Amino acid sequence: MCPISVQKVTKMRNSSNMVLLTFFGSTLPDRVNVRPIILRCYSCYSYGHGKSSCKEASRCGNSSALDLHSEEHCNAAAYCFHCRDAHQVRSRQCPRYRLEEDILQDGF
Template sequence: MFETVKAHPTFNYSKGCVYSQDLFEFTEEEILGMFPSSVQKVRNSSNMVLLTFFGSTLPDCVHIGPINLRVKRFISSPLQCLSCYGYGHGKSSCKEAS
């Protein structure tokens, strides 16, 4: 009668970011191995590391060995068209005049 139950792809996760120049030299897989098991996904760019946590609450900080990193909530920028400068769509799907 019932199918298998799966976690919703976005509702059960929260995103936070940490800033550390010490992590710049590591790959994303290596960084994921350093973080606690609550971290599901890592994206590394310059000195910011974007972390995806399972659950709706973010921890205040995460520990990597002796390093204590403060976690800040990640707020993504809205999608904006570079042709009409409207929001919610990209240039490739724009139907407005430039």
């Protein structure tokens, strides 16, 4: 959650760990506390962008299928397209998710 004084957070295009903070008003805060997060899209379930800026096809969070069925109505077996294992694509046990966690820990 961003403090009230932050108007906008923009990820810099050619950097994996830099963001531009735009503040309301003309007075800058004395300090900014930053908590890194894993950026994951909840439309295509790829990493590095959010749902609002997604340009990829939507996936089912359960089966990784590219059709338009909803996860709540999915009867298929759980399958992760990242690691090709039998768990939901958003699982925190996925090796791909754990890699993203390691990247965050090494970067900060």
